[in-house]
Amino acid sequence: MAEECVKVVGMWASPFVARVEMALRLKGVTYEYIREDLANKSEMLLRYNPVTKKVPVLVHGGKPMAESAVIVEYIDEVWKDGYTIMPADPYERAQARFWARYADEKCNPAIYLVYTSAIGEGQTKLVHEAQQCLKPLQKALEGKKFFCGDAVGYLDIVVGWYARWVPIIEELSATSIVTDQELPLIKAWFDRILAVDVVRETLPPRDKLLPLCKVRREQLLSA
Numbered sequence: 001m002a003e004e005c006v007k008v009v010g011m012w013a014s015p016f017v018a019r020v021e022m023a024l025r026l027k028g029v030t031y032e033y034i035r036e037d038l039a040n041k042s043e044m045l046l047r048y049n050p051v052t053k054k055v056p057v058l059v060h061g062g063k064p065m066a067e068s069a070v071i072v073e074y075i076d077e078v079w080k081d082g083y084t085i086m087p088a089d090p091y092e093r094a095q096a097r098f099w100a101r102y103a104d105e106k107c108n109p110a111i112y113l114v115y116t117s118a119i120g121e122g123q124t125k126l127v128h129e130a131q132q133c134l135k136p137l138q139k140a141l142e143g144k145k146f147f148c149g150d151a152v153g154y155l156d157i158v159v160g161w162y163a164r165w166v167p168i169i170e171e172l173s174a175t176s177i178v179t180d181q182e183l184p185l186i187k188a189w190f191d192r193i194l195a196v197d198v199v200r201e202t203l204p205p206r207d208k209l210l211p212l213c214k215v216r217r218e219q220l221l222s223a
C-alpha cells in the first residue's frame with residue numbers, strides 16, 4: 001500500500017500544504033505535486049475535495065483525503081518505517097493533538113487579526129491578544145528543542161509555518177509578536193526549526209512570500 005502513487009494537490013503559498021509536504025519529505029516519500037489555481041478551482045480539486053474545496057489534498061493510490069493535520073497523521077501511519085512523526089506514547093500523542101487544535105483554533109485567528117489590522121492604536125491590543133494565545137503553546141516547548149522532543153514531530157509540522165509567516169506579518173504590520181521578552185522559547189524555536197533543511201526547503205521562500213502577503217494585506221485593508 002505504501003508503494004502506491006502519491007500526489008499532493010497544493011498551492012505554493014499555503015501553510016497547510018507545507019505541512020503535508022514536510023511530512024512526506026521527512027518520511028522520504030516521493031510524490032507528484034499538482035499545482036492548484038485557487039482563483040479558478042479545477043474540476044479535479046472539486047472532485048477530490050467536494051466538501052471544503054480546499055488544498056491540500058493528498059491522493060494515495062487513487063484515494064483522496066483532505067485536512068492537513070489529518071493527512072499528516074495518515075502519512076505517519078502508512079509509512080511506518082524510518083522517521084517518526086507522532087509521539088510513541090499515547091498521552092504525548094493526545095497532548096500533541098490538543099496543542100495542534102489549540103494552535104489552529106486560537107493562535108491562527110489571533111495572528112491573522114494582526115496581519116489584517118491597520119497600523120495604529122488598535123494594533124497594540126491585537127498584538128497583546130496574539131501573544132496571550134501563544135503563551136500557553138510556548139509552555140509545550142519548555143525544556144525541549146522541538147515541540148515533540150529532540151526532532152521535528154507532529155506539532156512542529158503543524159505550527160512550523162509560524163516561523164516563516166510571523167516575521168513577515170510583523171514586518172508588514174510594523175509590530176512585534178514573537179519577542180525575546182514575551183515569547184523567548186518560540187522565538188528560539190523559530191531559528192531552530194528553520195535550520196532544519198526539510199522545513200526550510202518546504203516553506204515558501206521569504207522573498208517570494210513577502211510580496212504576496214503585502215498585496216493580500218493591502219487588499220484586505222482596503223476592502
Ligand SMILES: N[C@@H](CCC(=O)N[C@@H](CS)C(=O)NCC(=O)O)C(=O)O
Binds near residue numbers: 014054066
Ligand atoms: N483546515 C484546512 C485549511 C486548508 C485551507 O484553508 N486551504 C486554503 C489555502 S491556504 C484553501 O484551499 N483556500 C481556498 C478556499 O478557501 O476556497 C487544512 O488544514 O487543510
